[in-house]
Amino acid sequence: MIEFTEEQKLIKQSVSEFAQRKIAPIALEMEKNKEIPQDVIKGMAELGLLACTADPAYGGSGLNAVTAGVIAEELAKGDCTGSTCVFYLVQAAWGFLLNKYGTEEAKKEIFPKATAGDWFLGIATTESGGGTDVVGGKTNIKKDGDFFIVNGEKMYISGVREAATNGGGHITIAHQTPELGSRGMTVFYLPLTAEGITPTYIEDLGREGISCGGFSIDNVKIPKHYILGEENKGFYIIHEGYEYARALIAVICAAAGLKSLENGMNYAKERKVFGQPLAKFQEINFRLAEHYTKLEMLKRLGYEALRAIDLEQEGKGNRFETSKIVAMAKMFASDWACEAINDALQWQGAFGYSRECPDQAAWRAVRSFSLAEGTREVMKMIVARELLGKELISYK
């Protein structure tokens, strides 16, 4: 297990206090109201949690990936709905990408507003025809003098309402040289307040405090300083953002699952059935032991994946090794957490199935993560690719 630094321990404590004091008591209410209250967003900003991976020069906290994971873990323990976790993780992961590949001008424009909680910085790569298969997307970008013109659509995107209403935008990807396939794609920042953007909204199963939706992109003109990295190199760049988010998701799933296990365990210790505590039944204590072991393994692997990202940024890691460990960490994250939470619901009887039980919200939130930021199936393809070699890649 990674030994946290003194700084990370203090950050963990601060975020834990904030999450337990400010988020946990109103978490279920966020879902009813379909929004994260402004005072929570501002509180996260004041603590330095939003786009925390951005350099301090742009208003960020300049955190590394492991420290970003520490924050994700504590938010997941405090927010059973996962809404603030998504709000946080997207901006941490894609803030990392903007910080690394964005132009000075873009960073100076976007980060101060995102870190203050005024703007939302999201990720929008999925389209109605495909998500993890990025190359299968239809959105295109064309150069027009000092500007670029974007056309297409994005779908199943988190934070559309937040960015379209309050300001901000999403990091996205489009074909610039379609005939080159993955080698002809460009990553850029797309403001959702731009002329030509028309948002639509979708009711998600869970994490309802943050909006989900899509938007059509009709001749949207963006300045060239919104391009991230080199043109036509976007396919490679975007995966660094995905991997950052995937590793954070592994930690979030583990923390959410462990929190529900704790709730279920506390209930099973108190609740008496046939004259003895529910927890005494082997059906429950064996399952508890199995889930706990799996989720602790998951959490540790999640942090190892985050450390691999940090090592790579320090020039001590390997791109493909990072991809592999991140994919390993995310592969079963949602499944294992869902299984654990499902059992925790079962132990809590009828209360577990009620909307008052925080764990039902946690189940709905965690369920999304076998899809979001790369499906479970693609995680297997990545690991197999790294084990078998490129000549046996299943998707080529």
Added chain:
Amino acid sequence: MRFIVCVKQVPESNDLKIDPNANRVLKKGVSTIINFFDQFVLEEASKIRKEGDEIIAISMGDSETKSTLMRCLALGADKAILLNDEKFLESDTFGTSNILAAALKKIGDYDIIFCGNSSLDTGSGQVGPEIAERLDLPQVTYTESIENVEIGKIKIKVQTDEGYSIIESELPLVIAGIPPSYYQPSIPPLPKIIAAQKKPFEVWNAEDIKGDKSKFGSAGSLIKIIKLYKPPKREQGIVITDEPKAAIEKLMELLNKDKVI
């Protein structure tokens, strides 16, 4: 001015474990936090500080206590001192106040020494007053807030059984603070936590603070704990959720039934 804040690391109240053989509260392997009252006085010190003033946080403990002092640095202290030596082990309040007083003498030139009114673990409330005695300083306990401070003089609001009093004192003095009911401890933000890592942090042992070593640790302690145990868990009380009139009737019925009234 120089303000010194004495802090203690305590186990989280819901995670209190007792070693029945040693008759002491276990600190290893349990989650620990800064004593609630100590964070309050640190925040009070931060409120009254002016440009050029200095806040020093000081604590006696093992290496784990570093995290509590780092939190103090993130909450506004300029410097932290950890008093760490095997000779300090097994100190009761008498030994602890001797050690702290020796360290405070070494720091010198203090204007206000802040302590929490008591600690969440043992809760004796003796260390602050004992420090004042050893340093021959005036002391004000149950301090809720500092109304005004200027060179050599301070006005303090203290909690009393009847309400509160305003007390004036000369400086230097020892203040033992207790927060008002509405107090919410501040949460250190990330930039301040990061900045805290660069602030001065010193570790002093028994040699560094000089003083009479026979008054440190178990040798200098007067209290002998015969038995330390958790009180038996109380059953949850009765909660009456009726409308006021019906609730009063039900409450009277219960009180009569139990012959309370």
